[in-house]
Amino acid sequence: MAETVPSHPPAPEEGHPHHEEMSFWSKYIFPLDHKMIGMQYLFTGIAMAMVGGFFAYTFRMQLAFPGIEVPGWGLVSPADYNALVTNHGAIMIFWVAMPVLIAAFGNFLIPLMIGCDDMVFPRINRLSYQIFFLSVLVLIASFLVEGGAFGGAWTAYPPLSAKAEYSLTPLGSSLWLLAVALEFVAFLLGGINFITTAMNSRAPGMKMYDIPIVVWMIVLASIMFMLSVGPLVAGAVMLFFDQQLGTGFFDPARGGDPVLWQHLFWFFGHPEVYVVLLPAMGIVAEIITVFARKKLFAYKTVLYTAFGTGILSFTVWAHHQFVAGIDPRMAHIFTITTLLISVPIAEMCFVYIATLYGGSIRLTTPMLWALAFIAEFLIGGVTGIFLGASGADIYFHDSYFVLAHFHYTFFPIAIIGFYAGITYWFPKMFGRMLDDRLGKIHFWGTIIPFNGIFLPLFILGLAGQHRRIYNYEHFPELATPELQALRVLATVSLLVMLGFQLVFLVNFVRSLRRGEKAPQNPWKANTLEWQAPSPPPHGNFATLPTVYRGPYEYSVPGRAEDYWPQNAPE
């Protein structure tokens, strides 16, 4: 397979009215162009990130200053608290990490990086966003219905999620479930497109090992998503029936089993972690090679470890269920698989670090973000070992230690990865440069408080604090002034961090309108997207490129320039 060199399929002409001016409506609202669909996903994702961040602000205020009227929300009741936590988690994963990392970057980058004019199925692509948008509307609706929004955690364990008499949200839980299911449909459609396009529409000459890592990662993520989501969709239908039709799939009183849901959920949920991780790793690979002017260390190893991680990630799900009442002997197997998966992940980190060796490193804003990803993700990685070791997880399960751990993975993925990508590709996306000085202020103003939020939470977790509890004053041993001070530190850090996001917004909006005009290839990068105009027009390339070499030929000895675009004949 590695040797097949595909040629361009004929462009689907009817989808591409190259020559007429398009109306506002068909250009921005119902576009077929992959770049515009990517933008729709990007801006929707950013808007949802603001919602998810606002929720985090609200419940963190309640935790630091229990019982206050949170500015912008008011009193946080226990029901509010549960709904905020649940939807914060669900939004950040399903409506921020996935749309931004996979759909926005995937849509924008795949055709450009493999050198073709659009996705293979532009209409399916458009449909994907429309269904995604619908899922956002349904999610919003779940806050407005009687009984309020669902508050049974983003994992939605039954029986709590299955029966209104337990959850007290008869409509909210079903709408939430429906929103999640629609989101899955959107990403299945998008994923089909990504895989097909990357396999079939590559520029002539682009062999398997010439595909940039970020494209590989998004494709792999899409494959993993497709393979893992099926059982959960089935589970969601069963749960929906339990909620609305009174079936008893998860109801022990009628022969059902609540733990079954946990298996279906985590069989999807654990691969899902890697579904969002891989694209972020891909973004980082592109950036560190460009700004270290280095060939990626052992390209094939990266690819194989990513495949290995993908496969292994299907065998670890029950480490979320060590103490859930599964057969205790099962824990041994899942401890072994979980610790095994640390090997390819560690290897990927080693490869990235090795890439820096002998480089000529320029600490631009995107490079700072990419390096910060590695430094911070390592904390998330090593703390995961505590949780994968069954004996230690007895103590850590569902504590703030877990919470801090997974935010040290998700925050680098969803937030740092996003900022790395957006600061790197902004010139290509919008044709203008971001301000580097503001970019750096924003970088430090985000990274330092980020650690200020989550390092204290590790300590709270070690002290025995559990998740999803709206007020620790009910627990004298946890209400000590020292521990409360840690909660305040976390919340104050969050406020500082949120404040610094304004710097980014200002930079973003100002640069869109008045930024310096971006040249075609401002970073002197090799990959094909930089060989198209900035921003690329509809159809992307003036003449479709032909590929002569791999994506990371930087600093090749004997050449005048230290980069060598994939499409340069010589």
Add this chain to the structure above:
Amino acid sequence: MIERLVASASSYAPDIDGLILLIAVLVGFWFLLTEAVFFWLILRFRARDGQRAEYITGEEKSQKRWITIPHLLVLVCDIFIVVGAVRVWYEVKQHLPEAQQTVRVIGQQWAWSFVHPGPDGRLDTADDIKTVDELHLQKDVTYHFELTSRDVLHSLSIPVFRLRQDAIPGRVIRGWFRPTKTGVHDFQCAEICGIGHGIMAARVIIETPDEHAAWMAEHAPTTSLAAAAVR
């Protein structure tokens, strides 16, 4: 490490703490080493005028060594951790030692109730002592617990014992602990269970044999009362 934050009051708590310490040492080593190399490389290879980056493919054996050897060493560390984890897990969750007493723990929205054996030392007899949100135990006695739920999932989590176990409606899960220090400690429900989850607090009260006997004498239903209750 953890003991400074939360007391250790069960026979297996030191083992769990020890395992956590073992992991902390092993991964801490890797973490510090990796971050140190990482930052050193960034400082060492900052761009300088007129100096070009090296061209290294990383595909040759002599180069790949730099990542294969560390990753084999990581694998070796993983084996140590697996062995430690399996041993602790086996002790805490899989192998139940002979019980001297059995208590029943029931979670429901949003309270814990406990059934203690009365003076006869057996459950399901007339002198059982039922309490809400207070679990009375005697120091240095090996207990089995029978854990269940009346409605949704809950989770019995007693930080000073380093014990955690979900409660599932329709199932009785059996586990064990052996308190080793007297004292009163809070615990929380560790699985979200609805709007009252945040107030589902309870206390474990670990007593000396004398105190425990006194508590029992005070609370055990007298025979006539018990008989009345049965009627």
